[in-house]
Amino acid sequence: MxxxxxxxxxVACLAPLRxxxxxxxxxxxxxxxxxxxxxxxxxxxxQMQGKCDPPPVDQSLSPxxxxxxxxxxxxxxxxxxxxxxxxxALDAAIALDPRNVAAYKLRARMAIPGSLASAEVDVNAGxxxxxxxxxLLATRALLLRNQQDTDCTCMERAKRDADDAIKANPKNADxxxxxxxxFRDLGKMDAAEADLSQSLxxxxxxxxxxxxxxxxxxxxxxxxEAADDASVVLEQNPAxxxxxxxxxxxxxxxxxxxxxxxxxxxxxxEPGKVTNITPAAAMFGDLYLQRAILLVAVGRPxxxxxxxxxxxxxxxxxxxxxxxxxLRGHGxxxxxxxxxxxxxxDDAIKAxxxxxxxxxxxxxxS
Numbered sequence: 001m002x003x004x005x006x007x008x009x010x011v012a013c014l015a016p017l018r019x020x021x022x023x024x025x026x027x028x029x030x031x032x033x034x035x036x037x038x039x040x041x042x043x044x045x046x047q048m049q050g051k052c053d054p055p056p057v058d059q060s061l062s063p064x065x066x067x068x069x070x071x072x073x074x075x076x077x078x079x080x081x082x083x084x085x086x087x088x089a090l091d092a093a094i095a096l097d098p099r100n101v102a103a104y105k106l107r108a109r110m111a112i113p114g115s116l117a118s119a120e121v122d123v124n125a126g127x128x129x130x131x132x133x134x135x136l137l138a139t140r141a142l143l144l145r146n147q148q149d150t151d152c153t154c155m156e157r158a159k160r161d162a163d164d165a166i167k168a169n170p171k172n173a174d175x176x177x178x179x180x181x182x183f184r185d186l187g188k189m190d191a192a193e194a195d196l197s198q199s200l201x202x203x204x205x206x207x208x209x210x211x212x213x214x215x216x217x218x219x220x221x222x223x224x225e226a227a228d229d230a231s232v233v234l235e236q237n238p239a240x241x242x243x244x245x246x247x248x249x250x251x252x253x254x255x256x257x258x259x260x261x262x263x264x265x266x267x268x269x270e271p272g273k274v275t276n277i278t279p280a281a282a283m284f285g286d287l288y289l290q291r292a293i294l295l296v297a298v299g300r301p302x303x304x305x306x307x308x309x310x311x312x313x314x315x316x317x318x319x320x321x322x323x324x325x326x327l328r329g330h331g332x333x334x335x336x337x338x339x340x341x342x343x344x345x346d347d348a349i350k351a352x353x354x355x356x357x358x359x360x361x362x363x364x365x366s
Contacts, residue, residue, distance in 0.1 A: 026078065029138035029165070029174040031112040033208060038079035047080055057092075067097035074106060086110065101130045108139060116143055134169035137161045142178045145185065158182050173202040177209045184216060192216050207233055207240075214246055223253040241267055245287065257298050264291040271295065272306030285311050285319060289363045296353040304353060305346060312341065320345075326362055327352060 027033035040047035054076045057069040070093035077086035087110055093103035108122035120143050126136045144158035162179035165172060176199035183192035196213035199206050214229035230247035233240055248263035264287055271291070288307040295304040311319050317339035324345065327335045332348040352358040 026075075026109070027174045028172060029135040030109065030142045030178055032078070032109060033174075033206075035078055035083075036081050038076065040080065048082075050082065050085065052080060053077065053082060053085060063096045064100075067093045067100045067103065070096065071100065071102050071106060074103075078110075083110065099129055101126050101133065101136075104129075105133070105135055105139070108136075112139075112142075116146065119143060132164075132168050134165045134172045134175060137165035137168065138172060138175035138178045141165060141175075141182065145178075145182050155182065155185065159186075171202055173199040173206050173209065176202070177206070177212065180209070180212060180216070184212075184219075189216055189220050193220070205236065207236065211242060211246070214243075214250075218246070218250050218253070223250040226250040227254075238266075248290070252294065257294050261291060261294050261298065264294070268307075268310075271303040272309065285315055286363060288314075289359075293353045293359045293363070296350060301350055304350070308346075308349060323349065323362070330358055330361060331355075 025033060026035070038052075040052035042051050046052060054073050057066050057073060059066070061069060070089045074086040074089040074093070077083070077089060087107065090103050090107040090110070093100055094107070097103070104122045104126035108119040108126065111119035111122070119139070123136050123140045123143065126133060127140065130136065138161070141158045141161035144154045144161065147154040159179070159182050162175060162182055165175040166179065169175065176195040180192040180195035180199070183189070183195060193213060193216050196209050196216065199209040200213070203209070210229050210233055214226040214233075217223075217226040217229065227247050227250040230243045230250065233243040234247065237243070244263045244266050248260040251257075251263065252260040268284065268287055268291065288311045292304040292307040292311075295301070295307065311323075315322075320341065321337060321339045324335050324337045324339070327345075327348050328337060330352070332352070335345055335348050336342065352362055
């Protein structure tokens with residue numbers, strides 16, 4: 001039974017910052033792979049109050065030496081998740097030495113994904129000083145790729161920058177990751193997979209490359225290999241939500257519905273039970289819907305209704321109204337649109353969960 005059509009995965013082009021990951025590094029190009037990792041003896045609150053910040057830079061150093069020291073201080077602040085203070089250190093580094101390529105590079109990467117225009121300014125400033133810098137070229141390729149909706153030449157220019165980045169440094173794992181995204185957008189899935197495999201040859205613990213390869217393999221109808229990649233990520237970080245969600249999708253694709261339910265359970269907790277890891281955010285309504293559809297498919301309709309309870313608890317009447325509007329327009333004309341639960345509504349939603357096309361549309365539109 002193919003349940004994949006009832007699932008969606010939203011994968012950001014510019015991945016959000018994660019806590020310190022298995023590869024233990026910021027990476028070299030594009031957005032940071034991970035942040036954090038440093039500890040503060042006073043605990044998290046003291047850390048956020050700056051009580052473990054590194055000391056100010058020695059003012060007796062030369063301007064160039066002070067500039068580089070500010071870059072090193074910024075790196076320590078990033079490890080403490082003190083991002084605003086890290087940016088201030090990088091601002092100081094560039095003011096002290098406007099030719100400090102490392103400062104431009106780090107400040108540009110800090111601005112992704114929140115301020116792409118600022119990132120572009122710093123990348124271009126760095127490339128004026130170091131035209132063949134592999135990391136800067138790869139980062140500019142990523143920025144150009146994300147301008148494709150406004151400039152039809154951006155993908156061509158992005159591909160050229162990514163090629164140049166890899167030529168400048170064939171061991172730049174992040175450059176291969178970035179070029180793989182360009183190949184994916186161009187529909188060249190084999191080339192994208194090859195670049196991601198090369199990135200993993202260079203750095204086997206490159207989590208975001210492995211996750212993207214899993215997504216590519218899923219798009220290529222190679223679900224088992226996609227699940228294997230997600231499983232490797234989960235061996236490194238069992239709480240990785242993106243990997244759990246992706247593995248749930250691909251497990252469902254090749255018929256392991258119980259496994260898919262288990263993966264979603266690792267994110268959401270047990271149906272009907274409030275746990276410390278249950279996400280209390282509307283964005284997780286999708287996951288509850290996905291699991292509810294699977295629960296009905298394996299003969300657990302009562303648990304499916306408990307997930308519906310969670311959707312209503314998280315999203316309130318607005319969530320119910322969205323579901324009711326969808327049902328009314330897709331084969332259930334008698335459903336009331338009033339933002340209230342009723343027996344007729346529950347019967348309709350169960351019937352929708354059973355129907356593959358209805359369930360697919362419900363997850364996509366709710």
